Amino acid sequence: MNWRRIRAIAEKDLDEVRKNRIAVVSSTILAVVFSIILPVIMTQAMVLEGGTSSDNITSLIPPALQEEMGSLTSQQQPVVLFLGYLLAPLFLILPLILASVIAAEAFVGEKERKTLEALLHTPATDAEMFTAKVVASAVPAVLYAWGNFVVYTVVVNVASYPIMQRIWFPTPIWLPIMFWIVPAIALMGTAATVLISSKVSTFMEAYQASGGLVVVVLGLLVAQISGILFLSPLIAIVVGSFLFAADAFLIWFGIEVFSRERLVTRM
Amino acid sequence: MGVAVATEGLTRTFGAVTAVDHITFHIEEGEVFGLLGPNGAGKTTMVRLLNALILPTSGSATVFGKSVLQQGDSVRSMTGVLTESPNLYERLSARRNLTFFGRLYGVPEADLKSRVDRTLTWLGLADRADDLAGTFSKGMKQRLALARALLHDPPLLFLDEPTSGLDPSAAREVDTLIAELSRERGRTVLLCTHNLVEAQRLCDRVGVLANGRMIACGSVQELAQRLWSSMAVEIDLLVPPPPDLGEILGAIPGLSMVTVEGTRIEVRVNTREQVPEAVSAIVGAGGQVLRVVPREHTLEEIYFALQKEERS
Ligand SMILES: Nc1ncnc2c1ncn2[C@@H]1O[C@H](COP(=O)(O)OP(=O)(O)OP(=O)(O)O)[C@@H](O)[C@H]1O
Ligand SMILES: [Mg+2]
Numbered sequence: 001m002n003w004r005r006i007r008a009i010a011e012k013d014l015d016e017v018r019k020n021r022i023a024v025v026s027s028t029i030l031a032v033v034f035s036i037i038l039p040v041i042m043t044q045a046m047v048l049e050g051g052t053s054s055d056n057i058t059s060l061i062p063p064a065l066q067e068e069m070g071s072l073t074s075q076q077q078p079v080v081l082f083l084g085y086l087l088a089p090l091f092l093i094l095p096l097i098l099a100s101v102i103a104a105e106a107f108v109g110e111k112e113r114k115t116l117e118a119l120l121h122t123p124a125t126d127a128e129m130f131t132a133k134v135v136a137s138a139v140p141a142v143l144y145a146w147g148n149f150v151v152y153t154v155v156v157n158v159a160s161y162p163i164m165q166r167i168w169f170p171t172p173i174w175l176p177i178m179f180w181i182v183p184a185i186a187l188m189g190t191a192a193t194v195l196i197s198s199k200v201s202t203f204m205e206a207y208q209a210s211g212g213l214v215v216v217v218l219g220l221l222v223a224q225i226s227g228i229l230f231l232s233p234l235i236a237i238v239v240g241s242f243l244f245a246a247d248a249f250l251i252w253f254g255i256e257v258f259s260r261e262r263l264v265t266r267m
Numbered sequence: 268m269g270v271a272v273a274t275e276g277l278t279r280t281f282g283a284v285t286a287v288d289h290i291t292f293h294i295e296e297g298e299v300f301g302l303l304g305p306n307g308a309g310k311t312t313m314v315r316l317l318n319a320l321i322l323p324t325s326g327s328a329t330v331f332g333k334s335v336l337q338q339g340d341s342v343r344s345m346t347g348v349l350t351e352s353p354n355l356y357e358r359l360s361a362r363r364n365l366t367f368f369g370r371l372y373g374v375p376e377a378d379l380k381s382r383v384d385r386t387l388t389w390l391g392l393a394d395r396a397d398d399l400a401g402t403f404s405k406g407m408k409q410r411l412a413l414a415r416a417l418l419h420d421p422p423l424l425f426l427d428e429p430t431s432g433l434d435p436s437a438a439r440e441v442d443t444l445i446a447e448l449s450r451e452r453g454r455t456v457l458l459c460t461h462n463l464v465e466a467q468r469l470c471d472r473v474g475v476l477a478n479g480r481m482i483a484c485g486s487v488q489e490l491a492q493r494l495w496s497s498m499a500v501e502i503d504l505l506v507p508p509p510p511d512l513g514e515i516l517g518a519i520p521g522l523s524m525v526t527v528e529g530t531r532i533e534v535r536v537n538t539r540e541q542v543p544e545a546v547s548a549i550v551g552a553g554g555q556v557l558r559v560v561p562r563e564h565t566l567e568e569i570y571f572a573l574q575k576e577e578r579s
Contacts, residue, residue, distance in 0.1 A: 008370035012356070012363075019358040118354035118415065120320050122371040123344035260339075264320050265281070 001131065005124045009132035013106040014140065020109075022207065023101045027144065030094055035151040039083055043159040046079055079160050084171045089220040091177070092185045094148055096213055099141035099189030104206035106133040107197035107258075116267060120260050130258045134190050134251070141186035149178050176236035184243035189213060191250035198257040198266070269331075271296045271423050271455040272317060276326035279316055286312040288479035289326065294472075296422075299449045299456045301466040303570060304476030310459040311351055313476075314425045317457070318343055330423060344373065347416035351427040353408040357401030361392055361411050364400055365418055372419035386414045391440075405432045413441065417448075424448065427459045438465070445469055467566035475570065477577045483569075488539060491564035494572050497521075497535040499562040500542055504530045505555035515552045516545065530557075539563075 017023050069077055110116040119129070149170075156169045170178075193210045200206050272294040279287040287309045294300040302310045315321045317328055319339025328335045330342045356364050365383045374382055387393045390410045395403065400411060409432060416424060426445065430438035442465055448454040449469075460466050466473055467487055474484040483490050491498065512532070513524045521537035522545055534545050542561050549556055 004373075004376075005371050008367055012359070012367045015363065016356065016358055113357065114352055115354050115356055117320075117350045117352075118348070118368070118412075119371075121318055121343060121346070121348040121350065122368065123340050123373065124371050125340050260320050261322060264315060 001128060002124075005122075005128050006132040006135065009119075009124065009129060010136035010139075013102070013133060013136040016109060017102050017105045017136075020101075020105055020203075022203075023098075023105060026101065027094075027098050030097060031144070031148050031151075034087075034091060034094060035148045036155055038087065039152060039156045040159050042082055043079055043156075043163065046075055046160075047162055075163050079163055080168070080171075083156050083160065084169060085173065086221070088173060088177050089217060091145070091149070091152075092181060092217045092220070093214055095141040095145040095182050095186040096189040096217060097211075098144050099137045099186040100193045100210035100213065101207060102140060103133070103137035103190045103193035104197070104203050104210060106136050107194055108200060108203050108206040111197075111263075111267065112202050116263060120264060126259050127255075130194075130255060134187075134194070134254075137190040137193070138183070138186040141189065142183050145182045145186070146178060149174070172233050173236060176233045176240065180240035181236055181243065184240045184247060185217075187247040188243055188250065191247055191254050194254035195250060195257060198262070269296045270294070271298070272300075272328070272330055272457065274317075274326065274328040277313075277316060277323055277328050278325045279312055279321060280324045285479045287316060287323075290476075290479075290481045291326075292474055292481055292484050294455060294457060296455055297449065297453045298471045299445065299458060299469050301470035301473035302457060302459045302476065303461075303463070303466060303473055303566075305574070308476035309479040310476060311427055312479075314348065314427055314457070314459065318346055318348060318425065345421055346423045346425060347372075347419065347421035348425045349413050349416040349427055349429050353412040355400040355403075355408055355411055355415075358399060360397050361387065361400055361403070361414075362396045364411065365414060368415045369418050372421075374419050382418060386418050389417075390414045406434060406437045409433060410437070410441075413444075421454075423455045423457070425457050425459075428461065429458070430460070430462060430465060438462075442469060463565070463567045463570055473566065475573050477574065482577050483573050487566050487569065488563070490566075490569045490573075492538065494569060494576075495564065497523075497537050498539065498564065499525070500534045500536055500545060501560040501562060502532050502534060502546070502549065502556060503558040504532065504549075505557050506530065508532055508549070508554050509552055512549065512552050512554060516548055519544065519548060522548070536561075 069080065072080060110119060124132075153169055157164075157167045160168075189210060192213055193206055196206050196209045200209060270293050274293070275291050277287055277290045278285065290313070302313060304310055312321070316323055317330060317335060319335040319342050322336065331345055333342050333345075335342055356367070359367070362383055365386065366379055369379045369383060370376075384393070384396070387396050390413060392407065392410060392414065395407065400408065403411060409429070413426075413429060416426070429445070430441050433441060445456055445458065446469060449456055458466065458470060470487075472484065472486050473490070474481050475490075476482070483493070485493070507530055508527060513527075516522050516524045516534060521541055523535050525533045525535055532549075536542055536545055539561065542559065546556055546559055
């Protein structure tokens with residue numbers, strides 16, 4: 001493995017992603033909505049309304065959290081429940097989408113814009129090209145999720161201060177999510193797109209196909225809300241481990257798909 | 268001089284199509300070798316095989332002694348390829364395109380900038396270096412793609428139709444550059460082209476492909492000799508020839524006089540080497556030679572004769 005070549009390919013791919021309007025616009029919009037607009041609306045609604053009828057909320061709180069939530073006021077409860085717990089799986093959409101967009105650009109973009117053959121003529125090995133493109137997709141996606149997490153932390157604490165009277169975010173569940181599940185999800189978006197890329201020939205097709213993965217995350221959210229799956233730090237670690245195992249499997253297939261021979265003959 | 272490229276029964280099929288069919292040939296170091304043949308004959312497939320982009324179905328090939336089967340990555344580090352289409356990152360600048368490929372081909376970081384600048388200047392793109400490649404005209408894209416192939420100064424160049432789409436003077440410049448690379452820098456070149464005049468001017472030897480097979484391989488002269496047993500030589504004399512000239516020439520093996528028209532005679536010789544022999548025989552018979560023009564067969568004639576032979 002020649003790291004200079006890997007770095008050159010990854011940097012070139014990111015240069016190209018920066019010129020892709022869909023990638024830039026969609027990741028900016030998502031960042032603003034999730035990290036700023038959502039927490040602000042939520043807290044301001046509570047400030048204005050002065051709390052909800054506590055029956056509704058109490059029925060939503062899973063047994064595991066009853067104790068912790070019990071000590072909160074009816075104005076504080078929804079803030080902690082929504083911003084501290086329910087939104088957590090939704091935050092996984094950020095790295096998932098960015099990883100898929102970059103991977104679509106890196107793996108299908110070359111094919112679509114007919115630049116692949118010159119790259120294949122270079123001494124870069126199949127493994128180097130594959131690694132570079134996976135790194136270029138997954139690493140920025142993870143950094144992006146972390147960046148959003150920092151902004152979200154600040155916005156949540158500031159906006160909810162009038163209600164909470166203390167700095168309460170992040171709750172423990174966020175740490176395994178951010179540092180364990182987010183990297184797993186970013187890799188998953190990448191690996192799935194690599195597999196899709198062998199079947200499609202345009203960026204848009206790849207982008208749309210991998211958008212289907214978002215459904216998986218929305219499923220997690222629904223499970224979360226309906227109380228079937230309540231993310232505790234332990235469950236987060238287990239879920240993350242399963243995702244990593246699935247990643248390893250997908251990447252193994254991806255390496256099979258990503259060979260010069262196949263890329264040239266399917267060009 | 269060593270051997271740059273050697274193949275042995277090289278074959279590649281795609282489903283029912285045999286794109287390259289049991290080809291055995293070699294390219295000498297420092298030589299310009301032309302690969303000719305109609306559309307779909309297998310030229311681009313040959314370039315891909317010799318760069319280990321695709322593997323042979325059977326047979327083998329080596330590039331500077333390295334096998335394309337086992338050492339594909341090191342083969343690719345010794346070659347520079349001008350692909351059939353320019354393959355440029357159109358949303359990146361010309362300079363960015365070249366620095367990217369420079370890094371992949373292992374140009375040292377300290378030399379990279381000056382190497383890129385020099386190559387851009389060499390190919391007349393210095394004043395457009397920071398413009399996006401997508402804004403270039405077809406000819407400029409072709410030159411940038413050529414810059415990419417030359418940047419790391421590889422000992423072996425593959426040029427797949429380098430002058431297609433270029434205006435006549437740009438095509439001439441590219442031809443000059445190829446000649447310079449070979450004669451002055453000792454680089455080996457494999458040139459795929461449909462331009463037979465260009466091939467005749469540049470190539471030391473050519474290989475003619477048809478349906479994946481190499482139907483002929485050699486220098487233009489060798490091919491002409493193989494196709495036609497004799498060649499015509501036009502000779503102008505100061506005064507009409509002596510009447511017995513036909514007999515005198517006819518007596519020499521491999522020579523014959525075909526026609527006399529006033530002061531112009533046409534002689535047939537079996538080989539090029541016999542031209543001086545014919546001239547001295549004429550002079551010996553009292554002919555006053557003014558001008559001798561061997562009518563050598565052009566590559567174009569050879570090409571069409573070969574294709575015709577192939578069809579029948
Ligand atoms: N990936 C592929 N899949 C199927 N067939 C292929 C593939 N690549 C090449 N071929 C076939 O192999 C044959 C040779 O193609 P090739 O591109 O080598 O021709 P060429 O001599 O370069 O032609 P041209 O002068 O048009 O560039 C053609 O019949 C082509 O259809
Ligand atoms: Mg071709």
